[in-house]
Amino acid sequence: LWQEGHTAHATSEEAMQESLKMLDVYAAFAENYMAMPVIKGEKTASERFPGAVNTYCIEAMMQDKKALQAGTSHFLGQHFSRGFNIKYLSAEDKEEFAWTTSWGASTRLIGGLIMTHSDDNGLVLPPKLAPAQVVILPIIHKEEDRATILAYCDSLAKELRDIRYHDQRLGVEMDTRELTGGEKAWSWVKKGVPIRVEIGNKEVARNSVFMGRRDKEYKDRQVVSRTEFLATIVNQLDEMQHNLFNRAKTFQEQNMAMITSLDDFYAYFKSDGGFALAHWNGDAEIEAKMKQELSVTIRCIPFSMQDKKGKCIFSGDDNAQMAIFAKAY
Incomplete structure (x- = not known):
């Protein structure tokens, strides 16, 4: 993950607007997708990007209370255009030095995501960024129950994948490994998947799911009817997204x-x-x-x-x- 951009403009005002606009883009991504609250501001002269007129940044607080510079945007004035002879042809048909910007975010966002949300049990992923929002865990104790349970899980996975979540299909994993229910569940807790669904004989018989959420304690699981689960899955994921942001925001404010x-x-x-x-x-x-x-x-x-x-x-x-x-x- 490395994102960087450079722009050239005819006026100082246009370049400054671009610098601040990109800072807003980074802040919106951090808060709306990463659920990581940030503070927007300007760097001091000693912390400024070398050669920049102004350096703007977003700063986040990690769980050890240290700051992480999560993205920067620089108004470069004409320093680099003069140094590298970057010119444009003006409306007056004259060559002029451009006003330039530079902005970027890097792999430190991955570290920021981990250090903002994760806990002693492993990774915690905001639903909007999680590769899969739901993992289905078939719990099979007897071989004669395998076909019935797996068929139930397959049909549930199909229904979930037909649901749209923020302009994309829900990501669904199904874990059919020969492990105990606890081993399966904990392996996905560590991976940070937002919602875990355990399916055994009881769930098949009741047309239900046994559900746990990564933003709650491991033991805080509940039986939910299949109909209700499918009808509320998007709202639950959005609630998790908001909970993670609010938890991090509260931590920031308290410290x-x-x-x-x-x-x-x-x-x-x-x-x-x-x-x-x-x-x-x-x-x-x-x-x-x-x-x-x-x-x-x-x-x-x-x-x-x-x-x-x-x-x-x-x-x-x-x-x-x-x-x-x-x-x-």
Whole structure:
């Protein structure tokens, strides 16, 4: 997974719009598909992409409270077009240097997905990104029951694959390995498949399924009629998608603190700190000192707090900007 783009524009305004538009695209993908909440903002000069005029980013909090830069978009001005002689023919029939952008996301999104949602039992996949949304587990104790149970599972799988989930057919796996029910179920828990369905003699006789969800405890399983299961599967998957996002968003909010003094700042990061919101006067020497002494960097100047000026906790200067500090990958 590596996605990167470069564009050239006739005006500075067009290039800036493209840079911010792509940042919105990355943020929407992270939140709407990965169920990973992010904070949009601008990098400081020391964290900026070399040669860029502005670097914009999305920052996510992992379960160890460290930050992950999950995507970046750069407004390059004319620095690279002049360096590489990138020109266009203007409406006035004159050669002009282009205004350029660069933006990208990489394999770190896979790590971000794992570190945002997974638990001690293994992988947890948001339904919108899962290769399969449902796995069917035939539970066969007697050989004479095999044909009946497998036929039931096959017909259920067919019905599920005919259901549309966000513009694609549901992905369905069926595990016919010669393993116990527990061994089968746990192997799919570790793989993070959103919904597990166990089918044995009881389920066939009752025209039902025994269902478990990956966003709940393993033992939190229930018998659901086949009709109800098929009718509610899309809603259940959407509920799981929302639950995963809300769980991660709550974690982020619970581990973000407003810091108003230097002593509190040091104490926060010498303990179990997460994201610290603090006013900073823009001094690169202060930024470097925090990195050296606490292994903390400014993750971004958040867009949502650009108007929240205040007193710098490091220097006492007024009219300082709000920044997000954190340890990071």
